[in-house]
Amino acid sequence: MRLLPNSLPALAVPNFEGVSRFDNAVDSYFERHLRGRPGLDRLMYGASALGDHSAIWLALSAWQGWRSGTGWRPVLRAGALLGAESAFVNGLVKLGFRRERPENTESRPLPLRIPRTSSFPSGHSSAAFFAATLLANGPSGIIYYVLATVIASSRVYVKIHHASDVIAGAALGAALGEVAKRMVPLVPPRH
Numbered sequence: 001m002r003l004l005p006n007s008l009p010a011l012a013v014p015n016f017e018g019v020s021r022f023d024n025a026v027d028s029y030f031e032r033h034l035r036g037r038p039g040l041d042r043l044m045y046g047a048s049a050l051g052d053h054s055a056i057w058l059a060l061s062a063w064q065g066w067r068s069g070t071g072w073r074p075v076l077r078a079g080a081l082l083g084a085e086s087a088f089v090n091g092l093v094k095l096g097f098r099r100e101r102p103e104n105t106e107s108r109p110l111p112l113r114i115p116r117t118s119s120f121p122s123g124h125s126s127a128a129f130f131a132a133t134l135l136a137n138g139p140s141g142i143i144y145y146v147l148a149t150v151i152a153s154s155r156v157y158v159k160i161h162h163a164s165d166v167i168a169g170a171a172l173g174a175a176l177g178e179v180a181k182r183m184v185p186l187v188p189p190r191h
Contacts, residue, residue, distance in 0.1 A: 019164050026163035027102065030156060038109075040157075045110040047154035051124040052113055054082045056151075057131035060144070061186055064135060074186040078134060081180050082127060089126045089172065094118040104159045112158055122161045125152035125169030126176070133177025134186050148173075 034040060050056040061078035065071055099120035117123070128148035135144045152170050155161040161169075 023102075023162040023164050026156060027159075034157060036109075041109045043150075044154040044157040045108075045112060047150045048112065048124070048158050048160070051128055051151040051154070054086070054127050054131065056147070057082060057127065057135070060131070060135055064186060068187045070187050077184055077186050078131065081134065081184060082131060085127060085130045085173070085176055085180070086123065088176070089121065089169070090117055090123045093121060093172070094123070097121075099162075099165070102159045102162055108158070112160070114160065119161055120165045120168065121172055122152065122155050122165040122169030124155050125161070125166045126173035128152050129170045129173035130177040130180070131173075133174050134181050137187070 058075055058079055062072070062075040065074035068074070094117050097120040098118045101114075101119040115123070125148075128151045129145075132141075132144035132148035135141070148170070152166045155166055156163050
């Protein structure tokens with residue numbers, strides 16, 4: 001794992017060599033078997049763009065408010081919670097790691113917004129699993145996790161994050177989502 005200049009020591013990644021081997025193996029798999037297929041390129045670049053600024057999650061929370069008859073409450077709560085999650089992950093946590101993003105020497109097949117923050121952990125993955133945890137209720141909740149998984153894995157596909165960044169972001173987001181869901185549910189229970 002390469003760190004950006006003037007960075008703090010990596011706090012939570014105990015074996016840099018093992019992590020790098022894992023990241024390289026996943027990237028090699030994506031390169032050999034997945035990248036460069038036009039249909040999959042469109043899907044994964046589109047999924048990556050859907051995760052930008054958590055727009056998809058705000059839209060889904062608005063839909064959940066409409067469906068549950070609770071109006072704008074879910075989207076307002078989701079917006080506040082996603083804002084807090086983003087400030088924590090993309091601000092405080094990333095400052096502690098300052099990891100470089102994967103190198104990409106080839107032109108990208110589709111347009112892509114490239115963040116300037118540290119690669120570790122993935123903010124898209126964290127926000128996706130945070131939101132999926134907030135939104136998931138009952139058996140149909142799996143749909144939110146499938147969408148979160150597609151968005152998170154798209155970040156490896158488009159070479160914006162290492163696989164370990166995505167896994168750490170997903171775990172962090174899901175954990176933060178569980179805490180937030182208990183403290184401030186998007187749709188309060190009916191009495």
